[in-house]
Amino acid sequence: SQTIHQWPATLVQPVGSPLSLECTVEGTSNPNLYWYRQAAGRGLQLLFYSVGIGQISSEVPQNLSASRPQDRQFILSSKKLLLSDSGFYLCAWSEGTTGAYEQYFGPGTRLTVT
Amino acid sequence: AQSVTQLDSQVPVFEEAPVELRCNYSSSVSVYLFWYVQYPNQGLQLLLKYLSGSTLVESINGFEAEFNKSQTSFHLRKPSVHISDTAEYFCAVRRGGYNKLIFGAGTRLAVHP
Numbered sequence: 001s002q003t004i005h006q007w008p009a010t011l012v013q014p015v016g017s018p019l020s021l022e023c024t025v026e027g028t029s030n031p032n033l034y035w036y037r038q039a040a041g042r043g044l045q046l047l048f049y050s051v052g053i054g055q056i057s058s059e060v061p062q063n064l065s066a067s068r069p070q071d072r073q074f075i076l077s078s079k080k081l082l083l084s085d086s087g088f089y090l091c092a093w094s095e096g097t098t099g100a101y102e103q104y105f106g107p108g109t110r111l112t113v114t
Numbered sequence: 115a116q117s118v119t120q121l122d123s124q125v126p127v128f129e130e131a132p133v134e135l136r137c138n139y140s141s142s143v144s145v146y147l148f149w150y151v152q153y154p155n156q157g158l159q160l161l162l163k164y165l166s167g168s169t170l171v172e173s174i175n176g177f178e179a180e181f182n183k184s185q186t187s188f189h190l191r192k193p194s195v196h197i198s199d200t201a202e203y204f205c206a207v208r209r210g211g212y213n214k215l216i217f218g219a220g221t222r223l224a225v226h227p
Contacts, residue, residue: 034214042219094213101165103213
């Protein structure tokens with residue numbers, strides 16, 4: 001069966017510091033991968049998605065970037081964090097080729113920028 | 115442009131009472147609809163989905179949702195809720211290629227004893 005991991009689970013970082021959040025998927029090949037941010041009391045905002053190694057699409061302009069160095073690894077980064085980057089970050093995957101449309105989510109990383 | 119509207123931000127209900135969480139969507143293409151549940155400080159879990167076929171879809175824990183094309187709705191219902199159903203519920207519609215989803219703002223279901 002497929003599993004998705006995110007780490008760290010929680011993170012407190014000062015303004016201006018760098019960020020690296022990691023997501024890995026097991027049990028599937030060539031998945032579509034997604035990064036979402038969920039601000040307190042709000043819905044999910046799609047930040048990036050990827051359909052293959054090295055292929056990243058950005059949904060909104062922002063202070064963050066994403067990379068996919070391996071088929072089942074997705075990284076969210078920032079060079080200098082802003083207070084507005086605080087939130088709950090969720091990674092998700094979906095089947096890349098079979099026509100199954102649902103996404104499956106990881107446990108999330110709660111980021112607090114101080 | 116596709117969008118999802120969840121009409122209630124919070125729904126308080128007593129245990130064993132019925133509940134309906136409302137979701138309306140707008141889409142100009144084939145519709146694939148989903149309900150997800152999120153417990154505090156956790157990721158989202160797929161509750162149920164409508165892709166095609168029967169307009170009434172059910173989950174394993176007693177929830178059901180009905181796709182209504184004429185009313186562009188996909189409301190979630192449960193005839194008798196439990197304390198453990200307390201969570202946030204998100205409605206979503208598939209948006210274009212690569213299985214991207216658009217989510218509603220969420221409905222917080224609070225079940226009281």
